[in-house]
Amino acid sequence: MGQVNVSPYQGLAPFEPEQAEVFFGRAQATRDLLGRLGPRLEERGTILLVSGSSGVGTSSLLRAGLMPALAEGAPPLTGSARWPCLLMTPTADPLRALAEVWVRAFGGQVEAVRERLCRDPRDLPSELSGTDAPDGRFILVVDQFEELFTLVDDERERQVFVHALHAMADGPRGAGVVIGVRAAHRDRCAAYPQFAEALQDGHVIVEPMTGSDLRLAVTGPAAAAGLEIEPGLVDLALSELGEGRAADGRYEPGALPWLSRALLGTWERRENGRLTIRGYEESGRVRDSVRRTADEVLAGLPPEDRKMALRVFRRLMVLTAGGRAERRRATLAEIHAAAAAGSAERRERVGALLSVLAGRRLLTLDEDGAEIAHDALLSGWPPLRQWLEPDLTAQALYDGLVEEAGRWADHGRDSAFLYRGARLLAVQEAGPRWERDPDSFPTPGPTVMEFVAASAKAARKAKRRRGLVIGGMAVLLVLAVTAAILAVAARQDAPTPEARPYPRSCG
Incomplete structure (x- = not known):
C-alpha cells in the first residue's frame, strides 16, 4: 500500500476488494471458504450460504478475502482467475440491482436484463466474447442478503429474485452464487426451497476472531502501510477488548470494527509514521470510538426512531443488585414488545432500526435476538x-x-x-x-x-x-x-393486721 495519507484501518466500514492488501487476520477463514466452494463447483454450479453475527466481519471476508483469492485463482479453484466475479447487495429493488451488475460485467441494457430475470433467468443476454471465460462460468457474491427481508416488502419480488439466483447456479453457466447473510436472518432463508440444499450442505458460519487473528489485524495493515507500532500499543488495545472474550478465547463479534475505529483515530494522530500509545489514548481508545459512533447514529435518526432506539436499548440492559447496568441479550419477541411493535408495519420499522444499529456496530444480532455490541456503550455514552x-x-x-x-x-x-x-x-x-x-x-x-x-x-x-x-x-x-385491677382492689378491701380483733382465749 505505502500511501502515507491513506489509513490502512477501515473504522466501522467493511473492507472492499481493492483493500485486500491491508486485510489481515482472516487467512484461515478465506481458505475454509475456498475449500467449501471448490468441490461444489467441480461439475456444476452451486449456492454457498455464508452467515455470521453482525460485526463478525462477514462482508469484509467476502469482499476482501474471498473475491481477491478467486481473482488470483487460489486453490482449489485455480481456474477462477478467468471467471468474472460480480458483487451486489439486494437493495430495495433486488432485480434491478442484479441487472445492473450483470450489465457492467457482460453488457446489455438494464431494463432488458431485468425483464429477462423475471421471465427466464437461465437465458440472460451476455457478451462473453470480450471476457476470458471460455466456459461461461462466473461468481456472484450477494452481500448483506438480509436486505431482501428488511428493504423489500413484496414477497413476490423476493421469490423472483431467489429463483433468479438459483437459476444462475443451476443453469448452463453453472455459476457459483455466494450469499452473505446475517445470522439473525438465516432462518428466513429456509422459507425458500431453492436454499434447502445450501442450508443443509453448503452453509458456512463465520466465527468471531481469536486473539492471534486480532493481533494480526492490527500489525498487518501497519506493516503494509509502512507504519511502525510503539511497543505495548497492541497489548493495550487488545486488553480493552479482552473483557468480552469467550471461553474458547474468541473475542466478541464486534471486536474488529471497534478496534479498527480506535486505530483509525490513532493513525490520524501518528507521529512520523509511528502509531503511538499517546495517539491511541488521545483518540479516546475503544471507549470514545464507541461514543462518537453512537452520537452520529443518534443524530441521524428521526425523533420517533430515537424513542424507539431508547426502548430497544433499555430492553438490552439489566441492573445488578449494586445498581450497575450490564448488557443482556433479548429475543426479537422481547424487543418487539418493548417497542410496542404489535403490527407488521411496526415490526418492519423495528427491523429497519435494528439493521441501522447493527450496521454501525452498536448492536450485535444473531438468529433470534440482539445485544449491545460493547460494554463501553453502557458507561461511555452519556x-x-x-x-x-x-x-x-x-x-x-x-x-x-x-x-x-x-x-x-x-x-x-x-x-x-x-x-x-x-x-x-x-x-x-x-x-x-x-x-x-x-x-x-x-x-x-x-x-x-x-x-x-x-x-x-x-x-x-x-x-x-x-x-x-x-x-x-x-x-x-x-x-x-382487669385481673390486676381486681387483685389490687381485693387487697385494698382486705382488713389490715392492726384492725383485726385478737382471738379470744379458751377458758
Missing part, C-alpha cells in the same frame, strides 16, 4: 445513561417481577415465592406508572398478573391473621389488666 436514569429502577422492578413470576409458576405456585412487604408495595405503587407507559412496560402476561394477585391475597390473609392475633392479644391484655 446520552444513554441520561435517557435511562429515570426509568432504570422501574425497569429493574418490572424485569424482576416478570422473572419472579416465572419462578413462582415453575415451582408449582408455591406461596414461598410470593412477594411480601416492601417488594409487593413497590410493585403496587409502580403499577399505575407502568399502565401510563405501555410502550415501555407492556402489559405482562396472565402468569404475572396471577402472581401479583396471589401475592396481594396472601398479604391480605397475613394482615387478617395479624389482626386476629393483635385482637386476641388485646383481649388478653384487657383481661390481664
Whole structure:
C-alpha cells in the first residue's frame, strides 16, 4: 500500500476488494471458504450460504478475502482467475440491482436484463466474447442478503429474485452464487426451497476472531502501510477488548470494527509514521470510538426512531443488585414488545432500526435476538445513561417481577415465592406508572398478573391473621389488666393486721 495519507484501518466500514492488501487476520477463514466452494463447483454450479453475527466481519471476508483469492485463482479453484466475479447487495429493488451488475460485467441494457430475470433467468443476454471465460462460468457474491427481508416488502419480488439466483447456479453457466447473510436472518432463508440444499450442505458460519487473528489485524495493515507500532500499543488495545472474550478465547463479534475505529483515530494522530500509545489514548481508545459512533447514529435518526432506539436499548440492559447496568441479550419477541411493535408495519420499522444499529456496530444480532455490541456503550455514552436514569429502577422492578413470576409458576405456585412487604408495595405503587407507559412496560402476561394477585391475597390473609392475633392479644391484655385491677382492689378491701380483733382465749 505505502500511501502515507491513506489509513490502512477501515473504522466501522467493511473492507472492499481493492483493500485486500491491508486485510489481515482472516487467512484461515478465506481458505475454509475456498475449500467449501471448490468441490461444489467441480461439475456444476452451486449456492454457498455464508452467515455470521453482525460485526463478525462477514462482508469484509467476502469482499476482501474471498473475491481477491478467486481473482488470483487460489486453490482449489485455480481456474477462477478467468471467471468474472460480480458483487451486489439486494437493495430495495433486488432485480434491478442484479441487472445492473450483470450489465457492467457482460453488457446489455438494464431494463432488458431485468425483464429477462423475471421471465427466464437461465437465458440472460451476455457478451462473453470480450471476457476470458471460455466456459461461461462466473461468481456472484450477494452481500448483506438480509436486505431482501428488511428493504423489500413484496414477497413476490423476493421469490423472483431467489429463483433468479438459483437459476444462475443451476443453469448452463453453472455459476457459483455466494450469499452473505446475517445470522439473525438465516432462518428466513429456509422459507425458500431453492436454499434447502445450501442450508443443509453448503452453509458456512463465520466465527468471531481469536486473539492471534486480532493481533494480526492490527500489525498487518501497519506493516503494509509502512507504519511502525510503539511497543505495548497492541497489548493495550487488545486488553480493552479482552473483557468480552469467550471461553474458547474468541473475542466478541464486534471486536474488529471497534478496534479498527480506535486505530483509525490513532493513525490520524501518528507521529512520523509511528502509531503511538499517546495517539491511541488521545483518540479516546475503544471507549470514545464507541461514543462518537453512537452520537452520529443518534443524530441521524428521526425523533420517533430515537424513542424507539431508547426502548430497544433499555430492553438490552439489566441492573445488578449494586445498581450497575450490564448488557443482556433479548429475543426479537422481547424487543418487539418493548417497542410496542404489535403490527407488521411496526415490526418492519423495528427491523429497519435494528439493521441501522447493527450496521454501525452498536448492536450485535444473531438468529433470534440482539445485544449491545460493547460494554463501553453502557458507561461511555452519556446520552444513554441520561435517557435511562429515570426509568432504570422501574425497569429493574418490572424485569424482576416478570422473572419472579416465572419462578413462582415453575415451582408449582408455591406461596414461598410470593412477594411480601416492601417488594409487593413497590410493585403496587409502580403499577399505575407502568399502565401510563405501555410502550415501555407492556402489559405482562396472565402468569404475572396471577402472581401479583396471589401475592396481594396472601398479604391480605397475613394482615387478617395479624389482626386476629393483635385482637386476641388485646383481649388478653384487657383481661390481664382487669385481673390486676381486681387483685389490687381485693387487697385494698382486705382488713389490715392492726384492725383485726385478737382471738379470744379458751377458758
